[in-house]
Amino acid sequence: MKMLSRMALGATLITLAAGGQALAHHGWSWAESEQTELKGTIEEISMSPPHPSLEVRDADGTLWQVDLGNPNQTERSGFTGDTAETGDAITVLGNRNTDASRAHMKAVRITIEGTNYDMYPERIAAD
Structure with missing residues (x-):
């Protein structure tokens, strides 16, 4: 049961990390503020x-x-x-x-x- 919980936690962390990268990609942080x-x-x-x-x-x-x-x-x-x-x-x-x-x-x-x-x-x- 502990192993299954760790696997679920690991999968959740990977999903959150990938989601953070997607948000960063679609945000404006990589772009200059001046147009x-x-x-x-x-x-x-x-x-x-x-x-x-x-x-x-x-x-x-x-x-x-x-x-x-x-x-x-x-x-x-x-x-x-x-x-x-x-x-x-x-x-x-x-x-x-x-x-x-x-x-x-x-x-x-x-x-x-x-x-x-x-x-x-x-x-x-x-x-």
Whole structure:
């Protein structure tokens, strides 16, 4: 019986640890607090969970990973897999990774052909 309790405790601890990593991944702790703007061209669109993302090439040739909101947030913003295509020009307002060596940011708003798609409207700095 003691062995079964220890196994259950171990499984619970592993589950909690994995859940903590998921929360950290989806949080904002890895991103700078200041918002920046990225202009470029969409190279790839992924609408797969846990969050849709884009690959955007900037004018300098750097390929950026741009995380959007979770699938429901992204859809509520009006952005779907059919909204844009590879090759489309895009402007991303978001928070970049605190590790400046990584071309990675979390979008709060994307703009395509003059239309704004607000993933996190409550986080958008004053226009």
